Amino acid sequence: MKKRRPFIAGNWKMNGSKDSTASLVGALSLRFIQFKGDESRPFDMLVCPPFPYIAEAHEISGDSGLLIGAQDCSITPNGPHTGDVSPSMLKDVGAKWVILGHSERRTNHGETNAMVKDKAALAIDGGLSVIICVGETEAQKDSEQTFAVIKSQVSESLPANSTSKNTIIAYEPVWAIGTGRTPISSDIQAVHSFIRELLADLYDETKANEYRILYGGSVKPSNASTILSIEDVDGALVGGASLKVDDFWDIATGSI
Ligand code: PGA
Secondary structure, eight states: OOSSOOEEEEEOOSOOOHHHHHHHHHHHHHHHGGGTTOTTOSOEEEEEOOGGGHHHHHHHHTTSOOEEEESOOOSSSSSSOTTOOOHHHHHHTTOOEEEESOHHHHHHSOOOHHHHHHHHHHHHHTTOEEEEEEOOOHHHHHTTOHHHHHHHHHHHHOOTTOOTTTEEEEEOOGGGTTTSOOOOHHHHHHHHHHHHHHHHHHSOHHHHHHSEEEEESSOOHHHHHHHHTSTTOOEEEESGGGGSHHHHHHHHHTTO
């Protein structure tokens, strides 16, 4: 039995269509509804479709308990920001969570820790919960900078209004995302317990023990139960394998 309820999140990235979103959310909701209203639900489950499909995903998920989220949000609440989507708009169409600081956003859109922090503050202020992603690149790993990188990402990306209820941290080594490679279990545990120590320094040990820390990067049914059984791993952020109902469900049940 895990200390913290496992949280299984699907990051669909820029994939799918209206139809595929409807069928994926429909199928997952049907399976998840068995835990409906159950405070002892064995895991939480979140899916984050592309922006245009969030409203429909929310409608289809109904009252199944399946959570719907977004993959990013604007750093400003409203106004002349062509192409941006604000946290309040996401909330308006049924999103409960937003992924922030994913390495693809950091790399492709130049997002910095300071930007992630401001986005997270705004999102939490607007009633959303956030998954803040951190992780080292392969070059940083090879030059033994992993812990330094994680330290600055965690301490500089967490906003003042973060709590263990509205914030989850996802450790995603950049070199493991979409590559089929994963760190060995002891390396995952070392980073996760390091993140928990950083949280204890920022807050206190009790609060640090309440935060959920997810692992992400090439999680699939064949490695999920091993990864999810690591002491300080409280769930998974899943990309590719979250686009297949059976694979995603197998990963989630691997957390039980
Ligand atoms: P992956 O992606 O599971 O396809 O490696 C994980 C992520 O980018 O969140």
